[in-house]
Amino acid sequence: MRTVETLVGGEWVSAADWIEVQNPADLRTPAFRVPALAPEDVTRAYDRAEEGFAVWRRTGPIERGTVLHRAAALLRERAEEIAADVAMENGKTRAEARGETLKAADFLEYYAGLVGRGGYGTLLHDVRPDTRTSAQREPLGIVLAITPWNDPLITPARKLAPALASGNAAVLKPATETPVSGIHLARALHDAGLPAGVLNVVTGRTALIGEALLGDPRIAAVTFTGGNEVGERLRERFAVRNVRFQGELGGKNASVVLADADPAKAARTVAAASFGQAGQRCTATSRIIVQRDVYEEFTGLLLAEVATLRLGPGLDEATTMGPQAGPRQRDGILAMIEDAVKQGASVLVGGGRPADEALAHGCYVQPTVLADVTPDMDVWRDEVFGPVVVLRAVDTFDEAVEAVNDSDFGLAAALFTKDLGAAHRFADQAECGQIAVNLTTPGWDVHHPFGGFRDSGSPFKEQGTEALRFSTRVKTVAIHFGA
Known part of the structure; x- marks a missing residue:
């Protein structure tokens, strides 16, 4: 010491x-x-x-x-x-x-x-x-x-x-x-x-x-x-x-994947936005809103990205996702996952502490993806501040924007699309201080004004x-x- x-x-x-x-x-x-x-x-x-x-x-x-x-x-x-x-x-x-x-x-x-x-x-x-x-x-x-x-x-x-x-x-x-x-x-x-x-x-x-x-x-x-x-x-x-x-x-940041997006790029980018720094970023993506036509394809690609993450000590060069910052943070995240499951969410991957004995004395939480999440669930509205994302399918662009704005927060949001018109409409209609298109929700340069709306x-x-x-x-x- x-x-x-x-x-x-x-x-x-x-x-x-x-x-x-x-x-x-x-x-x-x-x-x-x-x-x-x-x-x-x-x-x-x-x-x-x-x-x-x-x-x-x-x-x-x-x-x-x-x-x-x-x-x-x-x-x-x-x-x-x-x-x-x-x-x-x-x-x-x-x-x-x-x-x-x-x-x-x-x-x-x-x-x-x-x-x-x-x-x-x-x-x-x-x-x-x-x-x-x-x-x-x-x-x-x-x-x-x-x-x-x-x-x-x-x-x-x-x-x-x-x-x-x-x-x-x-x-x-x-x-x-x-x-x-x-x-x-x-x-x-x-x-x-x-x-x-x-x-x-x-x-x-x-x-x-x-x-x-x-x-x-x-x-x-x-x-x-x-x-x-x-x-x-x-x-x-x-x-x-x-x-x-x-x-x-706080924030409850959303990333929207439209049907015309490059699904592989969207999955890579959203995974980085969600699980970088073990999800402990105010701008981390925690809600993923996917147009129904590509929901299954995108979900499979996202799970494949999650499978490549390697939990471990931050000082190990092979580690790609470290622990939570302390036991209080770890235990709070695990409790929120448990509550989400009780309310009807399904765990597609993760959901608990890793089984690896070498990590038993650390504050680790597995990268977690939850499906079957509805707007009345706490995990849809409350900030988790950890490696947990929720998936929700919508049919139209307007429904996606409505889902993004269905929050007391308004920090960051992202849209994945090839449609320039959709990009501009999203920038106008999303009630957030930081808007990204085909980019991660985190990652703003020092000369970019930074901050959120509403309770953010x-x-x-x-x-x-x-x-x-x-x-x-x-x-x-x-x-x-x-x-």
């Missing part, structure tokens, strides 16, 4: 108490331990963030961009070491963890260039004579970033890159299950020359430090990725304080230039220069 310190006020700190971080591939031996900070440590993190913001906001955007570029280079140099730790604490495959590390570097580079080499603001016409008016963006202050266990490195990078590039300070609270990945990001930024206090990483038990973390009056904005129940509580809590809130919440999130999008709307405020300045 390796001891990993956390970053507060530009210093690497420990604590009197420690949290053990499990390896979900084998629960018998903890992988890491990180400091369990106390409430007074959290308050000190905000103290240091306040001091860091005073320095960082006066640092020019080009210099800020230079720091982020250096940090990105360090992530790339350390990619193999970081990827091994991501895979160890989260369970995803080494290839997935390596990709996550490099994508995190992409976020730092993108916002370094966007802010560091972008425009200062906008000149505006003014009806008053001899008056020059402009609108400019400026940082908010201290941004609290609360990040999940499923993408423990890329999500902090997605949130922190625009915040830091814009001149804010930040307090990062990574998921208790996967804190080491976020600490790697902090180390790269620290080593790249980020001033002390600009970024602070709070590790600890939420029940103990929650009030200190959420109640500090210096919080200017909160960005959260996680479940809807917690997200709604946070939204309500900060609304009364007029604290800006950004939430990336808040009005503030992540990624691209849209992220700067959350990370900055607009100030309008009018200067009269006449006599």
Whole structure:
């Protein structure tokens, strides 16, 4: 078990108490331990963030961009070491963890260039004579970033890159299950020359430090990725304080396969969208809606794709699907499968834990395909967040769109077709923030605005230039220069 310190006020700190971080591939031996900070440590993190913001906001955007570029280079140099730790604490495959590390570097580079080499603001016409008016963006202050266990490195990078590039300070609270990945990001930024206090990483038990973390009056904005129940509580809590809130919440994403689609390509693509990262992605496909004419053919091809998946530890290069991130996640998924069967669903493949004795001590769930699913079943509506997909046949394009929109969520949807008209109609009619045609539901580039509708999130999008709307405020300045 390796001891990993956390970053507060530009210093690497420990604590009197420690949290053990499990390896979900084998629960018998903890992988890491990180400091369990106390409430007074959290308050000190905000103290240091306040001091860091005073320095960082006066640092020019080009210099800020230079720091982020250096940090990105360090992530790339350390990619193999970081990827091994991501895979160890989260369970995803080494290839997935390596990709996550490099994508995190992409976020730092993108916002370094966007802010560091972008425009200062906008000149505006003014009806008053001899008056020059402009609108400019400026940082908010201290941004609290609360990040999940499923993408423990890329999500902090997605949130922190625009915040830091814009001149804010930040307090990062990574998921208790996967804190080491976020600490790697902090180390790269620290080593790249980020001033002390600009970024602070709070590790600890939420029940103990929650009030200190959420109640500090210096919080200017909160960005959260996680479940809807917690997200709604946070939204309500900060609304009364007029604290800006950004939430990336749940999804129940659908992929539609029309009769004219290439069925083999659709099956390959949907399998990747459903079972990549063991289904632990907010954008993972979890509902598959197939036109009845090709339902049997597509189902056979999908099951063939599932048969090629190899469960195992993420650090094993032969593994194509790792474990769930922990026993809580594993047990919750298995319970949802059991409930679906009780409600009438049929298990076409998977449905339980693997029989392989070598995997007995890990948090594994077999990739699962359920059929005979109807809209009144919980598994049709509730987010599973695991390697489980449900199949449903429909007769027409309009029925397919109706099925896609039959959800409280609205994050991502995909359509497989050769009909350009159907593609455009689907993009117009599907009530989701992310629409893909002949592509996976996950997989959006750093410059693509990202976020969902309905219960999937808040009005503030992540990624691209849209992220700067959350990370900055607009100030309008009018200067009269006449006599």
